[in-house]
Amino acid sequence: MNPLAATGRATLTVSQTVGEIAFFALDGMFRGLRGPWYPRQILRQMIEIGYYSLPVVGLTAIFTGMVLALQSYTGFSRFEAPGAIPTIVVLSMTRELGPVLAGLMVAGRVGAAMAAELGTMRVTEQIDALLTLATDPLRYLVFPRLVAGLLMLPLLVLVADVIGVMGGYLVSVYKLGFGPIEYINRTFDHLEVQDVVSGLVKAAVFGFIVALMGCYMGYHSRGGAQGVGAATTRAVVTASILILTADYMLTEIFFSR
Amino acid sequence: MVVIGGSGTGKSVLLKCILGLMPADSGSIQVDGEEVVGARTAALDRIRLKFGMLFQGAALFDSLPVWENVAFGLLARRQLGRAEARERALAVLARVGLGAEVLDLYPAELSGGMQKRVGLARAIATEPEILFFDEPTTGLDPIMADVINELVRRSVRKLGATAVSITHDMASVRKIADRVAMLYDGVIIWEGSIEEIDHSGNPYVDQFIHGRAEGPIRVLQMLPAD
Numbered sequence: 001m002n003p004l005a006a007t008g009r010a011t012l013t014v015s016q017t018v019g020e021i022a023f024f025a026l027d028g029m030f031r032g033l034r035g036p037w038y039p040r041q042i043l044r045q046m047i048e049i050g051y052y053s054l055p056v057v058g059l060t061a062i063f064t065g066m067v068l069a070l071q072s073y074t075g076f077s078r079f080e081a082p083g084a085i086p087t088i089v090v091l092s093m094t095r096e097l098g099p100v101l102a103g104l105m106v107a108g109r110v111g112a113a114m115a116a117e118l119g120t121m122r123v124t125e126q127i128d129a130l131l132t133l134a135t136d137p138l139r140y141l142v143f144p145r146l147v148a149g150l151l152m153l154p155l156l157v158l159v160a161d162v163i164g165v166m167g168g169y170l171v172s173v174y175k176l177g178f179g180p181i182e183y184i185n186r187t188f189d190h191l192e193v194q195d196v197v198s199g200l201v202k203a204a205v206f207g208f209i210v211a212l213m214g215c216y217m218g219y220h221s222r223g224g225a226q227g228v229g230a231a232t233t234r235a236v237v238t239a240s241i242l243i244l245t246a247d248y249m250l251t252e253i254f255f256s257r
Numbered sequence: 258m259v260v261i262g263g264s265g266t267g268k269s270v271l272l273k274c275i276l277g278l279m280p281a282d283s284g285s286i287q288v289d290g291e292e293v294v295g296a297r298t299a300a301l302d303r304i305r306l307k308f309g310m311l312f313q314g315a316a317l318f319d320s321l322p323v324w325e326n327v328a329f330g331l332l333a334r335r336q337l338g339r340a341e342a343r344e345r346a347l348a349v350l351a352r353v354g355l356g357a358e359v360l361d362l363y364p365a366e367l368s369g370g371m372q373k374r375v376g377l378a379r380a381i382a383t384e385p386e387i388l389f390f391d392e393p394t395t396g397l398d399p400i401m402a403d404v405i406n407e408l409v410r411r412s413v414r415k416l417g418a419t420a421v422s423i424t425h426d427m428a429s430v431r432k433i434a435d436r437v438a439m440l441y442d443g444v445i446i447w448e449g450s451i452e453e454i455d456h457s458g459n460p461y462v463d464q465f466i467h468g469r470a471e472g473p474i475r476v477l478q479m480l481p482a483d
Contacts, residue, residue, distance in 0.1 A: 036335075120319075128278050129316040133330040133379075134306055136298075 024216050025146070025208075031136060032143025041140060045148035049110050049207075053156055056109055057102045061160035064097050065089055065167025073176050082176070086186035089168030090161075094191070094199045095255075098160040099153075100247050103206030106153060107239040111214040114145055115235035118218025119228035127219070142219065145211045153207025154200040161199065198254040205250060206243045213239040259430050260423045261465060262440035263474065268423035269313070271440070272389050275421075276308060277301045288387075306334075309385035309418075313392045315376035317364035323350070323375055324360040330383035349378045353408050370401040374408065381412050388413060390422035394429045406432040427466055430454075439465060441474065 072088045118141060121127050130137045165187055172178040217235035221227045262268050273279040275286055277293050286293040288304050296304070309330070317326050325332070327349055328342035337345065347357055353374040364372060373393065380388060393409055394402035410433050413420040422433060430437060431451065438448040439462050447459045454466060464472030 117320075124314055125312045125316040126318055128273070128276075129310070129312055129318070131278060132276060132305055132308055132310045133383075134302065134333045135329070136302070 021212065021216050024142075024219075025212050028138045028142040028146055028212075028215070031138050032146070035136065035139045038140050038144060041144040042147055045144045046152055048113075049106065049148045049211075050152035050155055053106050053109055053152075054159065056105050057156045057160050058163050060101050060105050061093070061098065061163040062167040064101060065093060065164035065169075066171045067167075068092055068097070068164070069168040069171040069176065073172075083186065085172055085176070085178070086168065086183050087190045089172075090165050090187045090191050091195055093164035093168075094161050094195045095251075096199075096247070098157045098164060099199045099202035099206060100243065102153065102157050102160045102203065103210065103243045104240055106156065106207070107210045107213075107243060108236055110149070111210045111235045111239045112232045114211060114214030115218035115221075115232040116228060118142075118215055119221035119231045120218075122219060122221045123224055123228060137219070142215045145215050146208060149207035149209075149211030150204050151207070153210070154203040157199055157203035161196065194254065198250070201254075202247060202250050205246055209242045209246065210239045213242065258421050258436045258438060259434035260421065260438050260440055260445075261425060261427075261430060262423075263425065263465070263476075266440045267443045268440055269391055272310070272391055272421065272423060276305060276310070276389070307386045308389060309380035309383060309387070310389040311373070311376045311380045311391065311393055313395060315364070315372040317372055317375055317379070319364050322361045322363055323367070326364065326375060327378045327382050329379060334383070345382065346378070349382045350375070352381070352412070353378045354404070370397055370404070373397065373401075373405055377405070377408055377412065381416060384416055386416075386418055388416070388418045388420040390420065390424075392424050392426075393422060394424065394426045399428075402426065402429065403432070405429075409433050427468070430466075 068089045069085055072085045073082055076082055076084055076088075118127075121141075127137050127141075130140060169180070169183055172183050173180050214235045217231040217238070218228075221231040260268055260271060270279060274281045275288070275293065277296065281294045284294065288307065291300070291304055293301065293304060317323075318329065321329070324343050324346040327346040328337070331337050331345060332339070332342050343360070347360060350356070350359065355371065355374055355378070359367065359371065359375070364375070367375065377393075390409060393405050397405060406429050409420075409422065412418075413433075422429075424430060434451045436448065436450050437454050438445050439459075440446070441461055447457055447462045449457060454462065457463065460473045464474050470476065
């Protein structure tokens with residue numbers, strides 16, 4: 001095929017998909033906010049995302065914090081600046097690693113589950129059944145998931161921040177010879193509200209992205225088990241890429257002068 | 258009305274187009290004089306309130322227990338509280354021959370026949386004016402199939418509902434049909450009453466209802482000579 005035509009076709013397909021996803025998101029949010037609410041569904045999704053992701057996020061956070069302390073120590077000893085370790089740990093966690101790593105972990109866990117659940121519902125005609133029972137699938141299935149993602153990931157990241165700092169504390173105090181009180185004090189010395197808030201805003205955006213990709217891919221699955229499997233993979237991969245892209249853009253917005 | 262036809266002739270598509278679940282390429286579909294093709298979501302929602310549908314695989318909601326599945330339409334219309342809805346579900350389930358022991362089970366824990374019956378209960382719980390059945394007996398053993406046929410007939414009679422069923426199970430057709438239409442290649446090629454079906458004079462219909470591999474409907478290019 002003519003390479004120009006192939007490029008053109010690919011570009012058009014990508015644009016079309018981006019448009020469809022955008023409309024899907026807007027449709028889901030507006031109809032959800034306006035129309036009948038399903039509080040049980042919203043609560044269920046919030047527990048599913050918020051509570052059940054805690055172990056995975058907690059483990060990620062503690063190991064990240066520990067590694068950060070270790071790496072900065074061995075790296076920064078070259079500059080004779082080990083005192084900077086607590087600051088490095090807390091700023092890295094709150095600004096970047098907390099939201100991004102939690103986002104990626106949750107994308108794998110929650111995004112995949114949403115795509116699989118909605119995908120299976122689609123191929124077993126349960127979504128059609130909802131329509132015949134006077135229930136809008138966007139309001140009943142999608143909106144609760146979008147809201148839950150938006151609200152719960154910031155909470156998870158807050159927990160991750162604390163646990164990450166604790167990981168850094170453990171390594172610094174028990175392995176690197178830091179004084180415990182000194183470590184805690186240094187953590188807060190150079191920490192600004194903006195650091196934490198930027199991380200939480202990122203988390204909200206990432207949470208929304210994860211839920212959106214999970215819902216969109218699942219909702220539009222076709223063709224049986226294989227289709228659902230493909231949708232699940234796509235949901236995780238696209239959510240991950242979008243998280244990394246959004247991460248850069250949000251960092252620009254918050255921190256470039 | 259029972260619509261018959263081979264696999265892939267468009268029977269499921271017919272039902273889905275009427276309900277607006279699939280967009281029609283062209284033409285007009287009217288329910289009680291109201292146009293479905295190209296209708297806005299709000300209008301479609303309103304039209305769909307008149308319907309109850311039993312899907313081919315029952316399409317029960319896996320994450321909800323049986324009673325909540327059955328009462329789903331009632332709860333969705335905000336007509337009842339949860340406790341009342343559960344009571345009503347029990348009553349409807351009794352009409353399809355299921356007892357209180359299934360109320361709190363999940364669809365995955367039910368057999369195929371039970372799932373279909375729960376699906377039927379869900380469809381009739383809101384007492385709809387129009388009922389659709391998508392291959393209600395497919396995949397069931399002969400006894401369970403007859404049970405379903407019997408339940409379908411009784412429910413339709415009791416509700417006084419307009420009912421459209423699609424199937425390729427001739428035993429089911431003979432049991433539940435008042436009128437029959439045959440779909441072939443996307444077109445309705447014959448329509449008549451159940452009494453007329455054996456004297457249709459239409460070779461396609463004859464081949465189908467008697468289940469012959471040979472005839473005007475060509476599935477195999479050529480049967481081997483041995």
